[in-house]
Amino acid sequence: MADDNSGSPPRSRSSRRSRAGATIADVARDAGVSLMTVSRVMNGKANVREETRERVEAAIKALNYSPSIAARNLAAASEIRIGLLYSNPSAGYLNEFLVGSLEQASRSNVQLVVQLCERAEERAAIVQRLIDGGIDGVILPPPLCDAEDIHRLLRDADVPGVVVASGRPPIGLSSVNIDDRAAASAMTEHLATLGHRRIGFISGNPDQTASALRLYGYVDALDAQGLTADSELVVEGLFTYRSGLEAAQQLLALDPRPTAIFASNDDMAAAAVSVAHRLGLDVPGDLTVVGFDDAPQATTTWPELTTIRQPIADMSRAAVVQLVEDIRTLREGRRLAPRQTQMRFELVRRESDGAV
Numbered sequence: 022m023a024d025d026n027s028g029s030p031p032r033s034r035s036s037r038r039s040r041a042g043a044t045i046a047d048v049a050r051d052a053g054v055s056l057m058t059v060s061r062v063m064n065g066k067a068n069v070r071e072e073t074r075e076r077v078e079a080a081i082k083a084l085n086y087s088p089s090i091a092a093r094n095l096a097a098a099s100e101i102r103i104g105l106l107y108s109n110p111s112a113g114y115l116n117e118f119l120v121g122s123l124e125q126a127s128r129s130n131v132q133l134v135v136q137l138c139e140r141a142e143e144r145a146a147i148v149q150r151l152i153d154g155g156i157d158g159v160i161l162p163p164p165l166c167d168a169e170d171i172h173r174l175l176r177d178a179d180v181p182g183v184v185v186a187s188g189r190p191p192i193g194l195s196s197v198n199i200d201d202r203a204a205a206s207a208m209t210e211h212l213a214t215l216g217h218r219r220i221g222f223i224s225g226n227p228d229q230t231a232s233a234l235r236l237y238g239y240v241d242a243l244d245a246q247g248l249t250a251d252s253e254l255v256v257e258g259l260f261t262y263r264s265g266l267e268a269a270q271q272l273l274a275l276d277p278r279p280t281a282i283f284a285s286n287d288d289m290a291a292a293a294v295s296v297a298h299r300l301g302l303d304v305p306g307d308l309t310v311v312g313f314d315d316a317p318q319a320t321t322t323w324p325e326l327t328t329i330r331q332p333i334a335d336m337s338r339a340a341v342v343q344l345v346e347d348i349r350t351l352r353e354g355r356r357l358a359p360r361q362t363q364m365r366f367e368l369v370r371r372e373s374d375g376a377v
Contacts, residue, residue: 043084051080055155060351061179101131101348103341104151104159106138106171110261111288113316114333118162118185121334125341133341138165145170152178158344162186162337164229164260166196181347183340186331188230190361195347197339197362201231204329204366205238205283206245208311211368212281213246216377217309220248221272221279223258223265223289232260235285235313254279258289265292273300273308280309280377287312291322294373305375315369324372332364339364 049059054073061069062077069077080086105122109115119135126133134156138144148171151159158181165171166184172191175182182194190196212220222239225232240250256271258264265284269292272279284290290312294304302308304324312319315330339362350357 043086045086047084048077048080048086051084052076056352057155057157057180063354101129101157101345102134102155103131103344103348104134104136104156106136106144106148106159106161106165108137108139108144108165109163110259111286111314111316111318113287113318114314115162117316117333118337121337122160122341124334125338129341129345131341131345141168144168145174148174152180156180157348158182160185160337160340160344163231164226167228167230181344181351183344183347185336185340186231188232188234190359193359195343195359195361197336197343197364198231199331199336199364199366201234202238202241204331204368205235205285205313206242207238207366207368208283208313208329209239209242210246212283212309212311212374213242213248215281215309215374217279217281218248218377219251219254219277219279219281221275221282222255223268223272223282223284223293224255225285225289226259227257229260232285239283258285260286260288262288262292265289266296269293269296273297273302278308281374282308282310284310284312287314287316287318287322287326287328290326290328290373291318294322294324294326305373309374311374315367319369319371322373327368327370327372327374330367330369332366336364 045056045059049056054077058069058073059077062074107115122133136147138147159175161171161182161184163186166187172194176193184190184194184196186198187196188201209220224236243250253275256268258268265288268289269282272282273296282293284293290310293310297304297308304310312326312328315328319326319328343360343362347357
């Protein structure tokens with residue numbers, strides 16, 4: 022029996038793929054776009070250029086691609102690529118975050134693209150390049166967790182994102198955090214039970230929403246203990262070691278000086294210990310100093326810091342797991358509503374706190 026194709030021109034590559042059952046990856050390849058762009062076209066999203074939409078639709082028609090089998094083909098169509106944007110002045114915090122993210126990315130078999138995004142005037146362009154390059158989702162640790170321009174770009178491009186440690190999770194994005202207000206309140210209450218009545222507080226960067234929550238928690242506990250929240254005992258820091266030095270110098274110049282200092286992160290707490298030593302004060306004999314985060318700095322300072330343990334690595338792992346689930350669900354043609362995951366904190370006592 023003669024071959025059906027005898028005397029006919031060879032089938033095109035597109036035709037051969039359509040007989041075998043084209044995948045959404047084939048459509049993306051033929052149209053020269055990302056998988057996410059194909060998904061947007063198939064779902065009727067408005068944020069696609071008309072020229073791009075026409076190319077995708079032409080590729081779908083040429084390949085005889087059926088969206089009805091998208092759920093089966095899309096999940097396995099390509100590797101998931103997640104962007105992790107960072108701009109954190111605390112090397113210890115960032116190290117913990119990266120370790121957790123890299124470990125979970127390996128377990129989840131996804132590619133993690135780590136991108137420095139330091140200068141505010143450049144970050145929109147950096148995020149747009151990632152979106153144009155077909156990134157499947159983005160994780161935003163602090164301080165970028167509160168960058169509204171990045172939130173807006175991700176929402177407009179319909180790219181899933183997870184913010185970590187934001188005090189006010191944005192609309193449309195998932196989040197992982199702890200209860201910063203309750204944690205700061207617990208630490209302040211702990212200091213009050215040790216007999217401290219003049220408790221200095223070094224707040225964090227005012228551009229980060231978690232900073233305000235930690236300050237509120239400090240004030241909450243003072244009120245609960247019948248203590249006055251004295252404005253001269255609250256000094257603004259920036260979550261950096263240097264800002265902690267300046268804030269601690271200001272607090273310890275007061276007369277009478279505080280008997281305890283609660284810093285909003287461990288870098289600033291370590292700086293407060295350094296200033297105390299320089300002034301000839303014993304920690305905790307003359308001054309109690311406590312921090313927040315339980316980053317590596319907490320155990321490399323002498324004495325080791327009493328602090329609030331924020332499970333940084335676990336939070337980054339949870340963010341990867343959550344984002345991968347969002348991406349895979351989106352690839353199946355479904356959508357999960359943004360979720361907020363709140364993890365537990367712990368007050369960890371070491372050697373830097375003591376009774377008055």
